[in-house]
Amino acid sequence: MNGLFKEDTMFGNKAQMQNMLKKARKMQEDMQKMQEELKKQTVDVSVGGGAVTLVMNGEKQIVSLKISKDAIDPNDPEMLEDLITSAVNEAGKKADDMVQQGMSKVTGGLGLPGGMF
DSSP, rough: OOOSSSTTTTTOSHHHHHHHHHHHHHHHHHHHHHHHHHHHEEEEEETTTEEEEEEEETSSSSSEEEOOOOOOOOOOOOHHHHHHHHHHHHHHHHHHHHHHHHHHHHHOOOOOOOOOO
């Protein structure tokens, strides 16, 4: 008899091992579904009193970027650059949080290391 399936192994009996593998497969399927859903979900960010508005999806792709005419000053391009940078950074953080929350629901808050949710 194979040592992995003896009653007194650290994994328990064969039925317990099969149940654990079944749960792992289900979690993997659920994570794949969640990743697909997160591609469709977005976060919205507005900075500079609405001067720059950005929408980003769960894959951290910019879906839309709107710049108010008032934010365009040919004599001060750095201001607009700073606003865009701020909007992208804030949206990225919000997207990361959204992904983390979604994956935490699937993994039951296991807190897997290395960005594995």
